[in-house]
Amino acid sequence: MNTVERWKQEKHPLDVIEDVREYAEEGLTFDEIEERAGDGEWERMKWAGLYTHGRQRGYFMMRTKVPGGRLTPEQAEVIGEVADEYATAPEEYGGEDQNEIWGDAYLDITTRQDVQMHWIEIEDVPEIWNRYDEVGLTTVQGCGDGARNVLGCPAAGLTDHECFDAQPVVDAVSDYFTGNREYANLPRKFKMTITGCREDCAQSQINDVGMTPARKDVDGEPYYGFHVRVGGGLSDGPRMASDLDVFVPPEDTVEFCRAVAQTFKELGDRNNRGVCRMRYLVEQMGPEAFEAAVRDRCSVDLPSRGVDLTEGYTGDHVGVHDQTQEGLKYVGFNVIAGRIGGEEFAEAARAAREYGTDDASVRLATDQNFLVTHIPGKHVGDLMDEPVARKYRPDPGPFSRGAVGCTGSEFCNYGIIETKNRVRRWAKALDRRIDTPDDLDVVRMHMSGCSASCAQPQIADIGFRGETVQVDDPEGTTNEEGDNIVEGMDFGLGGSLGGDNEFLDWVETAVPASAVVPALERLFAAYADERTDGERFYEWCRRVGNDRLRTIMQRADANVSGGVAYEGADDD
Numbered sequence: 246m247n248t249v250e251r252w253k254q255e256k257h258p259l260d261v262i263e264d265v266r267e268y269a270e271e272g273l274t275f276d277e278i279e280e281r282a283g284d285g286e287w288e289r290m291k292w293a294g295l296y297t298h299g300r301q302r303g304y305f306m307m308r309t310k311v312p313g314g315r316l317t318p319e320q321a322e323v324i325g326e327v328a329d330e331y332a333t334a335p336e337e338y339g340g341e342d343q344n345e346i347w348g349d350a351y352l353d354i355t356t357r358q359d360v361q362m363h364w365i366e367i368e369d370v371p372e373i374w375n376r377y378d379e380v381g382l383t384t385v386q387g388c389g390d391g392a393r394n395v396l397g398c399p400a401a402g403l404t405d406h407e408c409f410d411a412q413p414v415v416d417a418v419s420d421y422f423t424g425n426r427e428y429a430n431l432p433r434k435f436k437m438t439i440t441g442c443r444e445d446c447a448q449s450q451i452n453d454v455g456m457t458p459a460r461k462d463v464d465g466e467p468y469y470g471f472h473v474r475v476g477g478g479l480s481d482g483p484r485m486a487s488d489l490d491v492f493v494p495p496e497d498t499v500e501f502c503r504a505v506a507q508t509f510k511e512l513g514d515r516n517n518r519g520v521c522r523m524r525y526l527v528e529q530m531g532p533e534a535f536e537a538a539v540r541d542r543c544s545v546d547l548p549s550r551g552v553d554l555t556e557g558y559t560g561d562h563v564g565v566h567d568q569t570q571e572g573l574k575y576v577g578f579n580v581i582a583g584r585i586g587g588e589e590f591a592e593a594a595r596a597a598r599e600y601g602t603d604d605a606s607v608r609l610a611t612d613q614n615f616l617v618t619h620i621p622g623k624h625v626g627d628l629m630d631e632p633v634a635r636k637y638r639p640d641p642g643p644f645s646r647g648a649v650g651c652t653g654s655e656f657c658n659y660g661i662i663e664t665k666n667r668v669r670r671w672a673k674a675l676d677r678r679i680d681t682p683d684d685l686d687v688v689r690m691h692m693s694g695c696s697a698s699c700a701q702p703q704i705a706d707i708g709f710r711g712e713t714v715q716v717d718d719p720e721g722t723t724n725e726e727g728d729n730i731v732e733g734m735d736f737g738l739g740g741s742l743g744g745d746n747e748f749l750d751w752v753e754t755a756v757p758a759s760a761v762v763p764a765l766e767r768l769f770a771a772y773a774d775e776r777t778d779g780e781r782f783y784e785w786c787r788r789v790g791n792d793r794l795r796t797i798m799q800r801a802d803a804n805v806s807g808g809v810a811y812e813g814a815d816d817d
Contacts, residue, residue, distance in 0.1 A: 294384025
């Protein structure tokens with residue numbers, strides 16, 4: 246077994262939750278925690294929703310689970326207030342000025358409909374948990390080798406795009422796995438998505454388990470339930486999920502997901518940490534054999550597939566939209582790279598309560614944006630006049646609308662480059678500098694700080710993954726060896742989900758960050774000249790091919806192809 250598996254055998258990971266309370270009460274430092282519990286305690290703390298900061302010892306990132314992305318205004322307000330009060334940097338790390346754009350006391354909306362906060366100190370965690378308990382929130386298993394936050398359509402129950410509202414199923418599956426000791430120690434993280442929406446905005450194609458709407462005749466009557474995809478995922482070795490020949494009635498969904506988790510628990514790799522995700526198991530076994538293993542472990546009979554009701558993919562819900570409930574609207578606000586001030590998020594929650602009906606909610610989306618729902622049409626103008634609405638406007642430019650960024654080197658152990666600030670700067674600059682076709686409402690530009698793909702670059706029009714780049718420029722050397730080392734990235738084009746789903750191609754590698762915007766300007770000038778009617782950017786990229794794309798990029802007045810990935814100086 247690998248080291249992480251040994252740590253999980255030494256102590257059940259969920260036991261760390263009470264340990265955290267004890268550490269907080271005793272006021273232990275990180276050194277004292279390590280002395281008492283060993284290095285493995287930091288790994289086990291992920292089951293409490295806590296990650297140690299990569300570069301600032303003594304502080305945590307805290308992840309709050311939001312099944313299906315749905316929050317009541319009261320829950321959203323508490324999240325914002327907690328961020329404003331506790332997610333604050335100490336003076337030695339810059340205090341209120343620790344981030345040049347966002348300052349301090351912010352939160353991040355993630356691509357899994359979670360909320361992340363930084364600068365959390367262990368002595369504050371029990372109080373945060375107590376405030377969460379009062380409104381039904383949890384951080385338990387926000388991280389770690391178990392069921393992560395269950396994704397759903399953020400507009401569930403609101404639109405005529407759905408066959409049925411699957412949020413109750415999302416909640417039931419989440420409730421079953423959260424805190425369940427039997428399924429809290431899987432070979433690796435376990436990601437599920439469940440939707441009744443025809444447009445698959447919950448991204449079934451890139452999850453371990455993706456459940457989408459279907460219909461099957463049962464005793465001569467139409468019955469609605471789910472079709473299933475398994476084994477999707479990104480990071481190194483990306484894979485689109487495979488269809489299973491099963492139809493899952495809503496009432497059997499918890500048992501079906503349990504059977505999949507049981508299969509993964511028994512058959513998944515616990516030796517090589519690099520290949521222990523469920524997608525590798527599905528690939529090794531084949532979808533048919535994997536399905537048979539799940540059926541063997543499932544206590545209900547699973548009918549074969551019915552009629553698939555998925556029609557495409559919708560990547561966001563930005564804008565003002567009609568609800569199916571007469572006279573009501575929901576508004577999707579654009580949060581570039583998912584980062585928003587804690588007080589601002591609390592303001593959005595208070596606006597939802599003030600202008601919405603009793604059913605109003607704040608919902609988080611997989612593109613790092615948020616929705617405010619159940620707003621009577623006569624109050625939409627009042628909502629739009631709120632400061633938070635003017636700042637996170639529902640009518641952004643196409644690059645801002647499609648911008649997604651991971652945590653990056655600012656806080657993450659694995660991050661090679663800074664991402665959040667860069668994504669925001671680039672998105673706004675590109676909206677100013679590039680005149681996109683009128684019918685192109687969004688350009689999906691995703692930036693991951695490393696190869697782990699937390700920002701999902703492989704499914705974007707334009708994807709980046711961080712690299713340290715060595716550039717041949719003697720006058721710009723940055724170390725004693727004469728190397729000119731800069732932040733850069735692999736540059737990919739042409740990804741999408743949906744009926745024409747395809748991972749992007751990494752067209753150019755080790756591109757210095759300073760060359761990216763000029764290269765994009767060249768690409769979009771060629772796209773505007775050559776596109777056919779209605780052709781999306783990713784479609785054009787696929788049609789013209791990588792060699793041509795590379796040639797266009799290299800025409801930019803920038804060092805697009807002049808870098809190589811830097812592996813570091815030799816030890817000798």
